Amino acid sequence: MTLPPGTPDLEVIDLLVSVAELGSLGAAARRHGISQPAAGMRIKALERRLRLRLLDRGPTGSTLTDAGYTVVELARPVLAAARGLVDGIAALHDSARPTLRVMASKTIADHRIPHWLTALRKLRPDLAVELDVANSRQVTAAVRDREAELGFIEGPRAPEGLGSRVLVADELVVVVAPTHPWASRRRAVTSRELAATPLLWREKGSGTRDTVWEALEIHGAPARPAAEFGSAAAILATARGGVAPAVVSRLIVAHELRAGTLREVPLADSIALTRKFRAIWHRRTPPSGAAEDLVELAARIEAVRTNRR
Known part of the structure; x- marks a missing residue:
């Protein structure tokens, strides 16, 4: 016609x-x-x-x-x-636009993913990234069920049955309000004291919670939480009120420590309050293409950041 x-x-x-x-x-x-x-x-x-x-x-x-x-x-x-x-x-x-489905734990999504995705966009400007945020246990389940091609989690060890790569170690610190008794004590807090103290905890399934629990349970089951929260922001706000100590990533509390709204509490012994940031994937489909690029870029960015400390 x-x-x-x-x-x-x-x-x-x-x-x-x-x-x-x-x-x-x-x-x-x-x-x-x-x-x-x-x-x-x-x-x-x-x-x-x-x-x-x-x-x-x-x-x-x-x-x-x-x-x-x-x-x-x-x-x-x-x-x-x-x-x-x-x-x-x-x-x-x-x-027809290529899409990468990613899930990340809350700390990583808030503080690290933006840097990694900015680098990925420069390498692959036509790529669309679908990002969902959950706690580490939920991210792991989503990757296992193939709801996401790639996951980023935090925790003491790699999840069973999945492929993974450690990107960087993240330091956890004990913090309290300036008015809390621990803020002015002269003697450092022992890990046994920390285990016996009701703390402000993240929800079950959080990589931070799993790391702290595993580090403290050598002294028996840690004390019942003073409160549990679904976000680090809620924990920091409650800690500022002097309710109880909290164990959080130095990444998210650095500004509070510089401003003096929270104080870091030194520990007397060598308790391992560190966790790993990991990329995870289904073993049958290891990262390739854009997913592989994102993992490599994340590892490279974190290596540079670590060397600058």
């Missing part, structure tokens, strides 16, 4: 519809990003092509003629179909 002779250009038809909707040629010109004289010239060319007078031009402005209104009504479904065509083509492009 070929278009009949005299078929008008859709862009000038759209301009005419804008005149009808906005009530003036000047307003229509502004909507389309052109000057009013240019808009007038395009409408005149359309009139010549259609052999119809579409506008009544007067000293106070231009209004549509009866023929102009008829052309506008005939054009509306044509323009709607054209927009549907353009939207459909855009959807085809979106569906």
Whole structure:
């Protein structure tokens, strides 16, 4: 099928519809990003092509003629179909766009993932990344169930049955409010004291909780939590109130320590309050393509950051 002779250009038809909707040629010109004289010239060319007078031009402005209104009504479904065509083509492009599904623990998502994804975007500008945030146990389950191609978790050890790579070690510190008794004590706190003290804990499944629990349970089950929270931000806010000590990543508390709103409590013995940041994946589908690039970039960025300390 070929278009009949005299078929008008859709862009000038759209301009005419804008005149009808906005009530003036000047307003229509502004909507389309052109000057009013240019808009007038395009409408005149359309009139010549259609052999119809579409506008009544007067000293106070231009209004549509009866023929102009008829052309506008005939054009509306044509323009709607054209927009549907353009939207459909855009959807085809979106569906063909490569996508990487990633899940990350909350600390990593808040403090490390943005740096890694910025580097990945420079390497793969056309890549779309779908990022979900959960605790480490939930991330592990999602990777195991293939709901995510790649996961980033924190914790003392690698999850069973999955492939993994350690990216960096993250230091945990004990912090209290300046008004808490531990903030001014002269003697360092022992790990046994820490285990016997009700602390502010993350929820079960958190990599921070698993790391601290494993480090303290050599003295028996740690004391019942003073409170449990689903985010590090809630723990810091509660710790600032002097409710109880907290064990958190130095990454997330560094600003508080510099500002003096929280104080770090030294430990008397060599308790291992460190955890690992890991990339994890399903063993049957090790990282390749964009996923492999992201793991390599993350490892490289963390190595540089560690060397700068």
